Amino acid sequence: MLLKVNMRINGSTYDHEVEPRLLLVHYLRDVVGLTGTHIGCETGICGACTVLLNGEAVKSCCLLAVQVNGAEIQTVEGLAAEGELDPLQIGFWEKHGLQCGFCTPGMIMASHQLLRRNPNPSKDEIRHALAGNLCRCTGYQHIVESVQFAAVKMKPDTTA
Ligand code: FES
Ligand code: FES
Numbered sequence: 001m002l003l004k005v006n007m008r009i010n011g012s013t014y015d016h017e018v019e020p021r022l023l024l025v026h027y028l029r030d031v032v033g034l035t036g037t038h039i040g041c042e043t044g045i046c047g048a049c050t051v052l053l054n055g056e057a058v059k060s061c062c063l064l065a066v067q068v069n070g071a072e073i074q075t076v077e078g079l080a081a082e083g084e085l086d087p088l089q090i091g092f093w094e095k096h097g098l099q100c101g102f103c104t105p106g107m108i109m110a111s112h113q114l115l116r117r118n119p120n121p122s123k124d125e126i127r128h129a130l131a132g133n134l135c136r137c138t139g140y141q142h143i144v145e146s147v148q149f150a151a152v153k154m155k156p157d158t159t160a
Pocket of ligand 1: 045
């Protein structure tokens with residue numbers, strides 16, 4: 001049996017018929033072709049699959065595609081849609097917030113939610129917000145600095 005799903009992903013509308021058991025992360029990667037969202041554990045632990053669902057960070061391996069029918073999804077591919085890197089992407093570049101890069105899309109999407117809720121987070125608040133995203137390479141310090149860099153970059157310019 002196939003079920004219809006319709007969702008907006010990074011500003012475009014997608015309609016498909018999928019198996020009810022299809023995970024959102026597999027839908028994004030295998031059906032839509034957005035492979036920037038990674039699969040690490042598939043058990044909700046590593047955070048590599050984090051995307052924004054109606055603006056909230058979720059682990060896309062823990063949801064079925066049919067559960068988010070009608071939703072607005074943002075993946076890491078949607079961040080530089082106009083061809084300019086997002087402040088968090090710049091931050092991870094400038095502050096060396098990655099090594100292998102496997103965790104990076106999830107880290108960036110989870111950080112997006114954090115900076116929307118708290119534009120000026122402390123190091124502890126960043127670490128707390130990213131506690132559900134695991135990195136086996138960096139030791140996290142550079143990730144925290146990357147998010148702080150982005151927070152400064154996203155601050156409105158009040159000098160004008
Ligand atoms: S792949 Fe989803 S949390 Fe690890
Ligand atoms: S950079 Fe390799 S897992 Fe984070």
